[in-house]
Amino acid sequence: MDNYNPGTLQVFVTTDNFHAVRVTITTPLFDSTYLRQLSVNKSVISTEIFNWNLRGIGTELSNKGIDIKADNEITVYAVNKEKETTDAFVVFPIDAIGDEYYILTWNVRSTFMIISTMENTVVHVTTGKGATPIIYKGVTYSPGMTLTLIMNTYESFHVQGSETSDFSGTYVKSNKVITVMSGSQCSNIGGGACDHLCSQMTSVDTFGKQFLTMSMPNCNVPVDFKIVASSSNTYININGRGAVHLSTAGDVHAFQITDQTSRTIMADKPIALAFFAEGGCGSDQGDPAMILLPPIEQFAADYTFSTIKTPGNPFQNALTVVIPSTEINGLSLDGHLMTSYHWQQVQGSSTLQITNVNIVDGPHTIFHSNPTVTFLAVSTGTAEYNSYGYIAGQRLAPINSNCSMSKTVPGDIVDNDCDGLIDEELLDGKDNDGDGKIDEDLAVYFNGCHSTSDKDECASNPCLNGGTCSDDVNFYNCTCKPGYTENNCQIDIDECASSPCQHTGHCVDLVNDYRCHCSKGYKGNNCEIDINDCLSNPCLNGGTCSDKVNSYVCTCPQGYVDQNCQTDVNECVSNPCYNNATCIDETPGWNCSCLPGFYEQQCRTELDECQSNPCRNNGTCIDIVNGYYCLCANESSGRHCEQKINSCLSSPCFNDGVCTNQLYGYTCDCLEHWHGDKCEYEIINRTMGCLDIEYSECSCRVNQLRTKTPKSNKALFGTVGFATGLILTLISHCLSRLLNKAKASTKICPENDRSTLLEELSPVQTDKEVVTEDSIKSSSENRRKFPAHSSDTHNCFIDHTGFDFSKFCVNKDGSRRVPKCRHQRLIDKKIIKNEIKQIRSLLS
Structure with a gap:
């Protein structure tokens, strides 16, 4: 410095x-x-x-x-x-x-x-x-x-x-x-x-x-x-x-x-x-x-x-x-x-x-x-x-550091026995420092302190266990065989003192050696090797093996469980499928077989068949399981409302009226002397000829002209309506006879089928007009003016049931002839015959 x-x-x-x-x-x-x-x-x-x-x-x-x-x-x-x-x-x-x-x-x-x-x-x-x-x-x-x-x-x-x-x-x-x-x-x-x-x-x-x-x-x-x-x-x-x-x-x-x-x-x-x-x-x-x-x-x-x-x-x-x-x-x-x-x-x-x-x-x-x-x-x-x-000098021993027991070397300035003292023992077989140990931390005599005649300290054979003695001035030194230590080689070195056996292995001390008894899962001289328990490939079905101490752990792929992944997991146990779908176990995983109308992995979602808009002509689609229903507007029909409704298919127009299909129904164009929504009302002359026609029954011949009525309505007809009208007509007829309100004259039908029976009738009241002789004459004129569409002989009825019991014929034998409807096309003939039988039974 x-x-x-x-x-x-x-x-x-x-x-x-x-x-x-x-x-x-x-x-x-x-x-x-x-x-x-x-x-x-x-x-x-x-x-x-x-x-x-x-x-x-x-x-x-x-x-x-x-x-x-x-x-x-x-x-x-x-x-x-x-x-x-x-x-x-x-x-x-x-x-x-x-x-x-x-x-x-x-x-x-x-x-x-x-x-x-x-x-x-x-x-x-x-x-x-x-x-x-x-x-x-x-x-x-x-x-x-x-x-x-x-x-x-x-x-x-x-x-x-x-x-x-x-x-x-x-x-x-x-x-x-x-x-x-x-x-x-x-x-x-x-x-x-x-x-x-x-x-x-x-x-x-x-x-x-x-x-x-x-x-x-x-x-x-x-x-x-x-x-x-x-x-x-x-x-x-x-x-x-x-x-x-x-x-x-x-x-x-x-x-x-x-x-x-x-x-x-x-x-x-x-x-x-x-x-x-x-x-x-x-x-x-x-x-x-x-x-x-x-x-x-x-x-x-x-x-x-x-x-x-x-x-x-x-x-x-x-x-x-x-x-x-x-x-x-x-x-x-x-x-x-x-x-x-x-x-x-x-x-x-x-x-x-x-x-x-x-x-x-x-x-x-x-x-x-x-x-x-x-x-x-x-x-x-x-x-x-x-x-x-x-x-003049000093020792520089590390007396404040952690002390470790060590073999003594005379004069090494080391605390060999860790008692806080340095080189405190003489090589004299005595306990010089009073710690109960002998010759454990030796001092060495100063080189200048010696006698003229050196004594042989090895003469007493102080070195044990095969140690070699070397004489020096005022002291000796023992060179010990491997496995022994201390000044006189009297101590068998405990090779286990350093705890060489790892992983809790048990150490057995030997002379200049040791042996380790290893804990389970370890091997090697010092039990330093962890035995690889995965070498035997214990994990099945593609499982990954992780070695542990004396054991292993299998990481199983999806779908397998247990120690060695040997068990196939039944994923269907948890009932993953919805809506009555069928669960199919797979490896790994599961699959749901959905009922028609459901989809997604677990069949959770119902298929909306209405998404494709299957209903036409403004039809409303109603989704149902595995299908759909089309609610059609009045003007259409069919599964997809694809067909326009033809209201004329049921032949709603009576008396040869011509049906015209409309958007919301139909209209009837009536022949002469017929009117009403369905041409159900007839305009009749006061005198009619009685003809023996198709069914060998008495029919009233009517001269008819086609009368066009602009009115048109939707109409639905059926057997119930027919029967109701028929009953009402019969009741009216019976009352009329009882009260002598009917003024018709009865004539014997001629044998000639084409003979005509005339009778006088009271004026007929309809919902549209009163039919009189004058109107009949006018109709006759109109008929001549507008030829009829057909010259068929019509039944003797003016109401919607098809019969008018105010007009009938009597055969020569006194039996009555009841007219039969020829133009009620919506009703089966068998049904009409049965109805006639019922009427005859009532009349009789």
Whole structure:
């Protein structure tokens, strides 16, 4: 990150390995030609200086990542040094960094920097609620706002604030692991001058709950601290200060310790703690320094570190150590026990003690003879107008992430048994941590701690179940046969522990193997295969099979049902047809056979036969089931009213009247001496000749002339009308005889058929006129004037019954002759003869 004045960018590399370690350093994006290869030996510091322009400047996205690779374990310290503004920090390996961070800075010229380790890394930067807004490319990201970046490998994002800026509480989250550093270009803390501050941030999953404070050695001034919470509602107890409540993740609490004492800090949720040394240790000694202190849970059992050299004024270097008082006698610094140093009690702890030791320039090693004993070691230095501070080292175990049981590897810095402790057991067959387990999370002895005569730890054959023992300095290692684990291969690996059998299959553990007993419907080594129950094609009649677990479902085509679509559905059961139609079951569906006169699928609709307008001549069509009826107008007839009615067919005109058919009936044109609607009335002379005619009966010869009458009416006649008239005539005749009203003279009919009988008659009254002798004479004249249509001899009647019983003949033997109708064409002759018989019986 940027420094106040131009200076030197430098890394220190060392190792505690007995063999030389090969180290390669490059700047892939900044300068692809840059390549440095180092051979680093135990307790020897190798350094490399970089181009000053590799530092971050202002707020920028740039290409300033440095890549350091080694073929074995190394320790790396980065230093940004200038004659009066220097700071340094421990560089964490990529396998110890994370993807979630909170920023801690001081409140003057604050800076932080993000470096991407992988391609297409998405980084979200959310400004802390009490932090200074971030301004990037003209956009201001106020508290709570998020800036999103997409970064590639070795790209860097540097943020620099103003004179009074502070980015504490800013949250950084990415989808891949990144490196995050924070500090200040040059910050004033307390009464001294400003100094460059820099420290690498640890990821949230390495935060702890137990911390210690410390003071700046060789500098009797107050020390400032900042705490940031990783979770909401975090409660913190600072010894001698009382409880602190941080309500929201990212909240920051600052406090100061002025009496140079070390105190405990306990939190109920993971937090991070930053140390800020004030300047002004003397007239011109010391400046501010920044250190991110590790939690007690991440203390290590050994450290190899180096002090810092600067041009000009040398540093007064010191080492701060905190360790349980019962373990001080096993602690060695550069091969010397530390029992003679001045130790002080840590306030708030009954076991921990602290000491500050001045050390010379160069590399140093401090370790405990028992690798399960951990302690704090911090390297600091003060000089004229300058100072630095960084931890000698720490563990970076993900103690806040979900823990999974794992096989122990001595010194792997992993909580193998998930008890919250790291490498807490010795390989001695004892329960060193009191959890009831033996040798379950092993520590490894520091390489420098060994005797001149190495004991063969494999002599006792500690490896069980065919495991192979490998002897090492002060410990051994068992290489187990497949299926066994733990330090001595005493545990048969439960291959069923990972629940390999899917779909509720039952797992049976074997040696280095397992067997799954599958639930019904599944098969395969892990019961991962769902048996296809449709392979047997169980669905009939075109049904579609859908496989289920240990079963199947048939989707049947229309017309079939049941599990296998084996049953043809009788769709006629529901009686879908109407109007007595016959239902015919089909597959699929049904069909209705409609009765005549109905149609549509279900025979719901009656066919309207009148739609074709079958009735003619204004006939009215009446629809009936399967047919129609034509109601004809008076002038037409027939099924379709197609025939005009001929009213003359019934011969309605009497006495040879001529019938003329009309639109609504008929008219009769009468012969002479006949009149009436149907020519039923006759005009008769007073004297008539009696003739023996066709039926050997007496008939009155009448001289008739055709008389045309204009009147015409519709008329209907029948047997009833005839009989009624006949009866009335008979009654009239009988009354006439009884009362002697008839004046006709009776004569004996001559034997000659053509003889004429004359009789006198009273005048005949009709509804039209009175017929007299004069009218008869006139008729005779008219007859001569208008010849008759026929000269037939007519019966002796003038009423509509066909008889006039006022006129009759008497045979020589005294029998009477009754005339018979000859011209009543509508009446059958047999009926007339029967009527005559009835009349004769009445007369007699």
